[in-house]
Amino acid sequence: MALITFSSLSPSLVSTSTSYQRLIHLPKVLLQMTVRKQCSFVYVSINLSPSSEVISNPPAAQRRLARYHPTVWDSKLIDAFTTQYTYELHGARLERLKQNVAITLLAASTSSTKDTTSTFSMLKLIDSMQRLGVAYHFEKEIQAVLTSLGSSSTASTSSDLHAVALQFQILREHRIPISPDVFNKFTTRDGRFKYSLSKDMEGLLSLYEASHLGMLGEDHVLEEAKSFSAKKLRQLVGTLEGEDGLLKQLVQQSLETPLHWRMQRIEARSFIDIYQKDDSMNMDLLELAQLDYNIVQSVYQREIKELSRWWRDLDFEHKANFSRDRLMENYLWAMGVNYEPQFSNCRIGLTKFVCILTVIDDMYDVYGFLDELELYTRAVYRWNMEAMEKLPEYMKPIYTAMLNFGNEVTDNVFKNNGLSVLPYIKKEWVNLCKSYLVEARWFYYGYTPTLEEYLKNAWTSVGGPGAALHAYLLLPGCNIITKSSLDDSIKHGSQIIYWSSLITRLSDDLATSKAESERGDVAKSIECCMEERGISEEEAQDCINELIYYSWKKINEESSKTAIPKSIVKMSLNMARTAHSIFQHGDGIGTSIGVTKERLISLIANPIPIITQN
Template sequence: MAAMSCFSLARLPISSTSSSTRNFSCLTKPHSIQRSCKIVNTTEKLEEPPRRSANYHPTIWDHSTIQSIESLSSLKGNTLERRRELLKNEVKLLLDASDDPVAQLQLIDTIQRLGIAYHFDNEIKSILDRIHDCHVHLEALDCVHKTALAFRLLRQHGYDVSSDVFQKYRDSQGFKDSLTDDVKGLLSLYEASFLSFPGEQLMEEANKFSVRHLESLTQKVGLDIEEQVRHSLQVPLHRRMRRLEAREYIDVYQREEGKSSVLLEFAKVDFNFVQIIHQMELKELSKWWISLNLDSVLSFIRDRLVENYLWAIGFVYEPHMSKCRIGITKAVCILSVIDDVYDIYGSFEEVEILTKTIKSWDPHEMRNLPENIKLCYKIIYNFIEEITTSILLDNGCNVMPFLKKEWENLCGSYLVEAKWFHEGYTPSLKEYLKNAWISIGGPMTFVFAYCLLGHTLGDNSLNCLKQGFDPIYWSSLILRLNDDLGTSKAEMERGDTPKSIQCHMRETGESEEVSREYIKNLVDHFWKELNQESIRTHLPKNFMNLVTNMALASHCIFQFGDGIGDSTGITKNRILSLFVNNVPLE
């Protein structure tokens, strides 16, 4: 099978203008990255260069700690599984029990937030199909909460619903003042506004209106609704990592007066059951990580196996997606190692040789490199071979040329950044993003994930990635900019390539504060693009969910800074809640 080249393309996503001008109209079609990095003569013996260090803290999750995580006993696990199946059938009855579209939508929303929707994909699709086909129901809904709930769920599931359904809540001055007395409706309108498309001024107005009034209401409502409002103003529903939201919402739902005891128990039992699977995967991954023996050879790298597994859970947490989740974790671990070689440890000459070696896949190219950098090449090659063999056995398709090409593209983008650092060059924001959406690792990870999701592979199925290029592009840009917002301060302090914030500051002369706000506005715009492409795409639904989930996970990981490089605070607490502490059962 010939290697595809769709991910060797980069697009010109933005012209960096004054931050006061929120004009993102100069988005263009892909253009090839032009790399002018001269490759050094690999026959010359390299002198030992001075080495930099990022001073990352040691892992707080060593092998013995991971292996000591206590799962529920096999007896309790078997009991849990039987109870889980009984409760699942009861929840199916709840979904079939009502013909009221609003009640069905509210039930679907609760099921999604509790993290158990993957059990009922067919039932949920059937309900949403009926509601969408009878579009008149949306026009007839008599309050903003119901309209916003229907709009949000339908768009989230790929239905093309017009934002005009909100026109009836406006007058000549904008959204009606009477809406401000309805906190539940305001919150629903706010959440719906994050499913907007580019150019939807009505949804932009809905967002500003709801934010303004929700911020002024936080002191005038009950404690529970105040907590929900504050949480949503920090991170809206459409930008929360699914598995983490499930764990947090179980506690919230437990306090609700009108809760369903069946739903609550099923959510708790299912969470604990899935957690057992995640714990087993993590223990197996720890054995793999230890077998690479990297800490003794590459002491400068981020040793972050568990944190990278958190990333993978953000992509796909469902228990039947184990192979994909494990593959993503390994890919991200190796990606982080190679990234640290290019960013921190390797000299420019060394990473040039490493890039050339990966491009040619000829190990003789790197005979004069230090042994620890040679090891990096071997790790990449062995991982590609492992995945290729697995897919060949499952699908009868040789994806090795395809996977190799993605590593070539990724390392080529790393080399561009190394060249910028070596020359002290600050690119324009457009030039930066043209390379950075690839160097963040999204396209490479998506390709590996697609091959591991279990789709029938061949030229036709792989060509769908070319056709579905836009969602991958926008999701990768969201990840890149959230990463920059969370990590750029620490990276600039230790000496690194300028990030998007610094590129915008240099280009416009704006302050860091103004440039940060500009980058946040870009994230919002890229989300609108991703929302629209989610409706248009022909990508398989489970893969499209994964593409969206990566963008969601980036908001979680970088919400309070660098959640990977410095993982001792909120990241540690989230890991404990997802992988160590089970949900108490009554």
């Protein structure tokens, strides 16, 4: 293939017996792939000796600096965060609102058994609860309602496109089987959607959102649904004014980023403003969303203050001043993966992981000499303080922080259930540093990898597998984890973690490769694609965007598999969503002013004014 082989995309995407007939529905960029021997990349295996392909006379050693801007969040500013919306002060009101909304959900689910109109109302209620960020309070109730609903009722009997598409979307989100054939009633004999739907704005919007829950092999319906709805929405959105202003806002948001790809906490903040202008809103649900948002924000403030003290004690501002100082921005990753208040320890631990990873990444990517990076990689293999003795002075505090954090997570898990997870943690740090070393060698020897070579390494170097393992170990339920359950979770979840990591890497590359190329960094996916295929930057970006869309279909496919723990599905989905959000308007980490700063202010610093009932 000109781009990347199936085997490097995924351990189980194809086998050597794959026929051409099974490939005809793949995107154009992927039709050129060559089928090779199936292999597994759960843990990337990298040879520690330089490749014979890239041996040349390396350039003279010269220390590089990326010159990242200083943090815009100093410790005094973080310590000053405060809010009146604590659970201690407002918990009683929150619980009453939860009871009221639960009664509304029960009433809606009871009515839904009677007619399709009531079913549609119940689905709209659940959709609003999810988008407002409060569905986590009602997980069991919602799952029970949707399981009883199944793929029948509205989808099989309704002629309302909005109702059918919404049911398809919500059932898919909750891993309940439903076939895209439910849309056949809206198509002509040649598979095209009927022209009579062209002005059904709400139906088209719902169809567009549902199309992003598609899997491979469903292109005959869902690709046509996406193409048709997107075209019609773009044609119609300019005609929406006045009373249709809310609908216009929803359409514009979806055409920019579909709902399935959005970071949930950012969506909650945005949808609260939209929902309160909706004449059909449920007042209890709106107040619950506003109050819950503010109370959860108080949890975030407490966590970031604790993390600020930890970060200050490491003193990387001085000991590793070549690196990005991005505590708040790295916390955004952790919040994106698990935003609910009960995952406090997970967010704190995951933020520490990303902070240490960022410093090590910058050390390999920019600052370190190759011989120093070889030494550091060998020291990670040894995983003890004695291995630090031969390291350069600037590396020692970084190595110590990595060891201390890994051992801290290990001790906490062992304390809870007597299981030592150090081999798993060590393996992820080894894999991560090996992947960094590969990229450092590519740069040092002036080698541009093929896209296949790049992605085989880059899905690990982006930190996805390591983040997924740490997040899983740090979940509140980790006290019931066993070696068997951990191995099974890693085994069954390896594919969805792979595709999520790939989306994270490709989203990162689309936002950062230009700046990194200008400062002379190793080639990223876009440059690899341009050089390998002899195409323009714009064409290469189109290829990468197609690969992202393809990867989302694989995530959707993996999400439907019941063998994968729900927690891993959720974290993998949310990691990809967070990557889209952070890199949507450029490098939201390296250059963390503008949109990133505004979002952090909204998510952590500023509460929502609460509209109470009269």
